[in-house]
Amino acid sequence: MRLLHTSDWHFGQHFMGKSRQAEHAALIDWLLQQVDAEQIDAVIIAGDIFDTGTPPSYARELYHRLALGLADAGVGLLLLGGNHDSPAVLSESRELLERLGVITLPALTSGEDPNVAVKVLRQRDGQPGCVVCALPYIRPRDVLSSQAGQSAESKQESLQQAIAARYATVHAAARQKAEQLAAAIGRPLPLVATGHLTTVGASRSESVREIYVGSLDAFPTAAFPPVAYIALGHIHRPQRVGGLEHIRYSGSPLPLSFDEAGQQKEMLCVDLDAGGLRQVWPLAVPRFQPLQALRCSLAELPTALATAVGQADATGRLALPGPPPLWLEIAISGESGLADLPARVQAACAEWPVEVLRIRRLRETSSGIERMAQETLEELSPDEVLKRRLAQEELAPEQLAELQARYRIVVDQLTANAVD
Known part of the structure; x- marks a missing residue:
């Protein structure tokens, strides 16, 4: 069998x-x-x-x-x-x-x-x-x-x-x-x-x-x-x-x-x-639609784009009739003060066969860990929203466990109502 x-x-x-x-x-x-x-x-x-x-x-x-x-x-x-x-x-x-x-x-x-x-x-x-x-x-x-x-x-x-x-x-x-x-x-x-x-x-x-x-x-x-x-x-x-x-x-x-x-x-x-x-x-399974997440500075973006498009051409871009554009998520580091960052990213991508689906900013924290900045609720899962909110409170372990359990019950009920 x-x-x-x-x-x-x-x-x-x-x-x-x-x-x-x-x-x-x-x-x-x-x-x-x-x-x-x-x-x-x-x-x-x-x-x-x-x-x-x-x-x-x-x-x-x-x-x-x-x-x-x-x-x-x-x-x-x-x-x-x-x-x-x-x-x-x-x-x-x-x-x-x-x-x-x-x-x-x-x-x-x-x-x-x-x-x-x-x-x-x-x-x-x-x-x-x-x-x-x-x-x-x-x-x-x-x-x-x-x-x-x-x-x-x-x-x-x-x-x-x-x-x-x-x-x-x-x-x-x-x-x-x-x-x-x-x-x-x-x-x-x-x-x-x-x-x-x-x-x-x-x-x-x-x-x-x-x-x-x-x-x-x-x-x-x-x-x-x-x-x-x-x-x-x-x-x-x-x-x-x-x-x-x-x-x-x-x-x-x-x-x-x-x-x-x-x-x-x-x-x-x-x-x-x-x-x-x-x-x-x-x-x-072949990659029918290429997609990649890029993490780089604005100055490094042209090189990152060339590499990404080259990799897409070598793997999955011929799996569908005609070469589909590469879908990108681009996270830019070191440019937290630029108000026109999305426009600059789109301009840098204009000559490439890509579609930018999401642009993010990266910033360095004091610990040296890159974190996403200027995120919207649309970009966060409900679990992540809860996690970040609870992190702001001082709760005993049993209180934290009870809140998480109540959250799961509510989500389960909402999901059950949505699919029934």
Whole structure:
């Protein structure tokens, strides 16, 4: 059984006002070429298929185009809802896509039969290839009932225990299903699990938004069930979890923020057999739209631009029809007194095939650390705003933890209302 593990496509994303439609269309074409070249049996997208709970019509068209393309290729597709996805949107075409062999798990519901999350992925010849504990993003309300008077630590522990318990019940049902199939076909089937969450030690980027009660980045790897492979989403940087070969984030296939511009994006090919995991190897995703973050002085900008454009020409500028302009974030140091800095930066860029999406100023602090100055609220995440505001107060540790817990509850409620 050969799986392709990917996640966090974010169909419909606008990158500082720029549409990603052309990039996603090119990504689908590339993926369909890869599943043929690598003889992939099934694709798992581990959450955040869409960028918002109300994706535009072209994002839905891309979603259906991907499903149809894989169905035509005879490749299975398992779609898991993420924290950005609306369960209602993923459910609206669920029955139709099932006719094409597409399996969709939009969300969990409280008290749900664990067998609902047990899915069988098949090989190209139609034979069962693996049994999946198919868990999407788990909202706290899916597994917990709120209790008055709980501390932040207690809420975090309760959520971790509830998620671990859900994994355990689904794993037990999946193991039973695998045993039944093994008796019928005469060979063991490997078990796979999915998840859309943050785990211990996972390295995040600025485009990842946490909306859990408390801090779920302490979810322990030992709480995952014993399976051959765990396909995770939510973190955009590809990585092993805890150095373990079988627990992986594939990362997003497109850079979703400027701090991801230097990452080599990838998808993961996963080979499984009756004995479990055989090997995992990455497929490097081309850069369909070049983007870079430049950090330099105004005097250094022309040289930095020449280098950036040269690098873009050498990597990804031919991946789309016609060379797309290089998207830039430019942070200028040592010019805090210039009122016309944006105009000077734009003038320096005028002769280059670039689009400047954001201009920042850098200043030196007394400690020698470069910090962003003159930031707007639009440039800051809600978490960063809270962090900076709390830093101005003198709070006891328990007060700080309680405020952070209350903040997470509010954000979770707002997000749930937005996607339902």
